[in-house]
Amino acid sequence: xIRQMLLLLAAAATGAGVSAQSGPKTTSQVRFxxxxxxxxxxxxxxxxxxxxxxxxxxxxxxxxxAVTRSTxxxxxxxRKPTVVIEEAGTxxxxxxxxxxxxxxxxxxxPLMVLIDDWWGTRYRLGGNDRNGIxxxxxxxxxxxxxxxxQLPRTSREQxxxxxxxxxxxxxxxxxxxxxxxxxxxxxxxxxxxxKFVHASTSEGVTISDLNDRYWQAxxxxxxxxx
Numbered sequence: 001x002i003r004q005m006l007l008l009l010a011a012a013a014t015g016a017g018v019s020a021q022s023g024p025k026t027t028s029q030v031r032f033x034x035x036x037x038x039x040x041x042x043x044x045x046x047x048x049x050x051x052x053x054x055x056x057x058x059x060x061x062x063x064x065x066a067v068t069r070s071t072x073x074x075x076x077x078x079r080k081p082t083v084v085i086e087e088a089g090t091x092x093x094x095x096x097x098x099x100x101x102x103x104x105x106x107x108x109x110p111l112m113v114l115i116d117d118w119w120g121t122r123y124r125l126g127g128n129d130r131n132g133i134x135x136x137x138x139x140x141x142x143x144x145x146x147x148x149x150q151l152p153r154t155s156r157e158q159x160x161x162x163x164x165x166x167x168x169x170x171x172x173x174x175x176x177x178x179x180x181x182x183x184x185x186x187x188x189x190x191x192x193x194x195k196f197v198h199a200s201t202s203e204g205v206t207i208s209d210l211n212d213r214y215w216q217a218x219x220x221x222x223x224x225x226x
Contacts, residue, residue: 081104081105082104082105082106082107082108082109088103088104091109091112091113091116092106092109092112094116095107095112098195098207099191099192099193099195099207100193100195101192101193105192107172107191107192110146111146111172114142114145114146115142115197115205115207118130118133118138118141118205119205119206120203120204120205120206121133121199121204121205122204123135123199123200123201123202123204128140128141133199133205134199135155135186135187135188135198135199135200136151136152136153136154136155136157136158136187137153137199138189138197138198138199138205139151139155139158139175139187139188139189139198140152140153140158142189142197143225146173147173147225149225151225155177155184155185155186155187156183156184158175158177158187158223158225159175159177159184159187159220159221159223161223161225162175162223162224162225163223163224163225163226164221164222164223165222165223165224166222167210167222170190170222171190171192171224172190172191172192173189173190173224173225174190174222174223174224175187175188175189175190175222175223175224175225176188176189176190176196176210176219176221176222177219177220177221177222177223178215178218178219178220179218179219179220180218184220186198186218188208190222191207194209194210194211195207195208195209195210196208196210
C-alpha cells in the first residue's frame with residue numbers, strides 16, 4: 001500500500017514539473033485578406049474596406065447618416081442581393097465603395113456599366129452626348145437606356161411630371177431635385193444609401209450624397225416616374 005502511494009506521489013510530481021516547464025499555450029492566428037484598397041480615381045485614394053470570412057464580405061467603415069432635413073432614407077438592408085460575392089468583379093467593388101454598401105447590395109450590373117461608361121463626362125448646358133451633357137440630359141439618357149422610358153427634357157419638366165415621394169420611400173431610379181432660388185435647377189438619379197448620380201457642373205458625371213451640406217441646402221424633393 002505504501003509503495004503504491006509513493007508511486008502515485010512521484011507521478012503527480014513529474015506531471016507538475018512538465019506542466020511548469022511547458023509554459024502557457026499559444027494559439028496561432030489565421031490572418032484573412034484585410035484592408036483591401038480599391039482604387040478608382042487617380043487623384044484620390046479610395047476608402048478602405050475589410051473582407052471578412054462571412055458571406056457579406058465587404059464591411060464599410062461607417063454607415064451613412066440619415067438625411068437631417070427630413071425622414072431618414074431607407075438603408076440597403078431590405079434590398080435583395082444583386083450578386084454573390086464569388087461572382088463580384090472590380091466594378092462591384094468600386095460601386096460598393098462609392099455607395100458605402102456591401103458588395104451584394106450594389107446596383108444591377110447593367111446600370112453600373114452604364115454609369116461607369118459615362119463617369120467623368122464633362123457638364124455642358126444643353127448637351128446630350130460624350131462631348132458634354134447636362135443634368136436633365138443625363139437623367140433622360142439613363143431612363144431611356146435602362147428603363148426604355150422617355151423623360152421630359154428639362155429638370156423643371158421632369159419635376160412636374162414625376163409623382164412626389166417622401167425621402168423615407170426613395171428607391172433606385174427615383175429622381176431627386178434641387179433648387180436655385182425658387183426654381184428647379186438640378187436633377188439627379190437616386191441609387192441607394194443617400195447617394196445619387198448626376199451631371200455636376202464642377203465634376204461632370206459623378207456620385208454625390210444627399211447628406212452633403214451643399215445638397216441639403218438646395219434639396220427640393222424627390223419624384224418617381226410611373
